[in-house]
């Protein structure tokens with residue numbers, strides 16, 4: 001059975017990047033994955049001042065609106081780095097928060113899909129045929145977490 005998730009208040013909402021699970025990366029605390037992800041778009045650009053506003057955004061929706069604003073210039077390598085940016089921050093989220101790591105592990109081998117009606121890159125889009133890159137990252141994180149769970153007791157003995 002495929003597990004669909006999207007909004008943070010819906011079933012499996014903790015898989016959404018908008019869920020309120022803070023992370024610390026390179027010593028800086030971010031209120032949600034979405035804040036960090038959107039801010040990375042502007043590293044080293046003339047619009048880098050917007051990073052602070054994204055960091056301080058009251059909600060992930062506000063962070064996303066700032067990061068998607070067509071008036072700000074995204075870094076030129078964004079398309080080639082965004083998957084790795086997302087991989088790093090989503091892994092950190094599930095390493096940090098044990099309760100949602102357990103929910104992720106409880107999904108076993110089910111396929112996870114971000115059921116965004118508009119996003120064909122991170123989600124499946126309205127046609128359900130999108131790339132679902134967020135779902136793929138979550139399934140990778142799930143495999144890594146499972147390996148850690150199996151290897152940890154072995155390391156102790």
Ligand SMILES: Nc1nc(O)c(N)c(N[C@@H]2O[C@H](COP(=O)(O)O)[C@@H](O)[C@H]2O)n1
Nearest residue numbers: 006007008016017018034068116122134
């Ligand atoms: N608009 C919206 N609302 C949500 O609740 C979502 N989970 C998403 N999806 C996330 O949007 C991010 C992509 O943003 P860009 O289009 O690259 O600016 C990514 O975190 C998706 O998972 N969207």
